Amino acid sequence: MSSQVPISDELRSVVGSPTRATLLDSSPRSRVWRVELRGGSRVIVKQIADGGGTGPDGDARYAREVAALRLAARATRPTVAPALLGTDPASRVMVLEHLDSPGAADDWMPGYAEALARLHSLTGPTDTGALPRWSGPTATDAESFIALAEALDVPVPPAVPNELAALIDGLDPTPHHALLHGDPCPGNDLRTATGVRFVDFEQASLGNGLVELAYFRIGFPTCWCAMSVTGTPLAEVEDIYRATWRSLTGTDVPGNLADACAGWLIRGDALVERAHRESVDHLARVPAEDFEWGYVSARERLVHRLGVVADQTRDHDDLYALGNLSAAMAVRLLERWPTLRPLPAQDTRPWN
Numbered sequence: 001m002s003s004q005v006p007i008s009d010e011l012r013s014v015v016g017s018p019t020r021a022t023l024l025d026s027s028p029r030s031r032v033w034r035v036e037l038r039g040g041s042r043v044i045v046k047q048i049a050d051g052g053g054t055g056p057d058g059d060a061r062y063a064r065e066v067a068a069l070r071l072a073a074r075a076t077r078p079t080v081a082p083a084l085l086g087t088d089p090a091s092r093v094m095v096l097e098h099l100d101s102p103g104a105a106d107d108w109m110p111g112y113a114e115a116l117a118r119l120h121s122l123t124g125p126t127d128t129g130a131l132p133r134w135s136g137p138t139a140t141d142a143e144s145f146i147a148l149a150e151a152l153d154v155p156v157p158p159a160v161p162n163e164l165a166a167l168i169d170g171l172d173p174t175p176h177h178a179l180l181h182g183d184p185c186p187g188n189d190l191r192t193a194t195g196v197r198f199v200d201f202e203q204a205s206l207g208n209g210l211v212e213l214a215y216f217r218i219g220f221p222t223c224w225c226a227m228s229v230t231g232t233p234l235a236e237v238e239d240i241y242r243a244t245w246r247s248l249t250g251t252d253v254p255g256n257l258a259d260a261c262a263g264w265l266i267r268g269d270a271l272v273e274r275a276h277r278e279s280v281d282h283l284a285r286v287p288a289e290d291f292e293w294g295y296v297s298a299r300e301r302l303v304h305r306l307g308v309v310a311d312q313t314r315d316h317d318d319l320y321a322l323g324n325l326s327a328a329m330a331v332r333l334l335e336r337w338p339t340l341r342p343l344p345a346q347d348t349r350p351w352n
Contacts, residue, residue, distance in 0.1 A: 005033045005045050006093050014086040015043055015095050028275065029061065029202065034098065042098035043085060048202065049092070061202040062092040064182075067131055068204030069094070071123055071179050078195035080119045099197055101190040109216070109229065112189055113237040115196035117244035120178035120209035127177055127206065134173040134180055134207025137263045142168060144283040145266040149325060151287045152332045159321035164266065166318060171263045173207035176254065180205045183274075184212050185223030203274075210253060213241050214260035217312075219304045219343050221270040224294030226301055227346035258312040262319055265305045265326065271298040296343060299333055304343045306330035 005021035012018075016037040026032040026046075033045045048062040066089075072081035083097040123130070142164035149156050181188070182203025190197045215221065216229045216237055229237070238257075245253050264270050268282035273293050276282075282291075282298070290297045306326040313323025334340060 005035055006047055006088075006091050007035070007045060007095070008088050008091065008093070011086045011088055011093065011095055016041070021045070029058075030200075044082065044096040044098050045093060046096060047091065047093045058092055062089070062094075064131060064204050065201040066094060068179065068181075068201035069096075071127065071130060072119060072198070072201070074122045075118055078115075078118075079197065080115050080122075080195075081198050081201070096199075099190050099192055099199075101192055108186070108191065109233060109237045110240050111191065111196045112186075113213075113216075113240040114244050115189070115198065116181075116184060116212060117209070117241045118248065119181060119198060120212070121245055121248040123179040123206060124177050127179075131179075131204055131206050134176075134205040134211060136171040136173060136207075136211075137168055137267050139165070139168060141266045141268065144268055144281050148283045148286060149329055151284070152329060152336075154325065154328045154332050157321040157325055160325055163319055163322045167259055167262055167266075167322075170256075170259055170318075171208075171211075173205075176208035177206050178209035180207050180209065180212055183222050184215060185220055186225055187223075208255050208260070209241075209245070210255045210257055210260040211263065213238065213253070214257060214264060217257070217308050218261045218264045219301060219308070221264045221267075221301075221305075222274075224273065225346075226294060226296045226304070226343050228304060228343040229346070256316075258309070258316050258319060261305070261312055262309050262322060265309050271301055290337070296341070299337060300340050300343060303330050303333050303340055306333070 005018055007018055016039065018035045019038050020036045021033045024032045024034055030049055031047045035043050035045050037043060048058045048065070050058040066084065066087055069081055069084040073083065082099055084094060085097060086095040087093070145164070146156055146160065181198050181201060182205055183200065184198060188198060188200045190199060216234055219226045219228060242253050269277040271282045271293070285291065286298055286302060290299045307330050310323050310327035310330065313319040316323065
């Protein structure tokens, strides 16, 4: 199978002829090969597949990734993504620059934060329509979150429904045009000699960069490797992101980070891997079962997010009631299940 790399004759004429191909680990939604070409150079060949629990959406994910890589190519010195060397839309195949990476460093987060800001800054209003709009939380998510509080016997302050409705409206991505990766998890970033490069743009969109800067606080919500970043490391990466954005755009990062974190809190789909999203109400499952993703459980992820939102909204007039509710829900979860563990504190990451 590893030798059956899908390079068409047209792609061979562009990038060269393969002499050896090695199939790499990837998600069920794609197949990825490291390919050696005649002459000794290397490339990455990626083919987008349907399936993996997400339905027949391969064409859409292929189009997203190709469009995002072309937008990301605007970044130079350093770049923020591998170069797109060739495409074969009929087979959903793309040929990408091979990146040599020495692996993750102990202090991986500052370079990640800088590269994330550089990626986000590459697009603007003239790019409207180049990618789908970021999909934020919905009224259904808000209803599910309130229902979870009630199932846990936590009183819901009367102001919470209105606060959540205003939150959802405020997270509308329409006024924002940052190039969002869509799944900027550790493992989808590669450290190279000249900086961090992001890969796997199948969920790329346009929106507010704060929803991805929020990953550090809220525990990397779309990632199997949930982690807690606090104290000085957290302040450092957020300062780096904001300073990089400001130097590239001449403006401050728009929006409120507390809103972005609260948006991730109320999304049940952010408790499970992509293959299981858009299937059932995952928040409704929490009182009855504690399902795992990676090395932490749904309840552990939820306790962390509740604590983050509670901390961030103490002086937040628009989310004050939600903050109080979040604090009470975190206490109730820990009362019912006292063996729940905090998310791992990750200064290093052994997975790449």
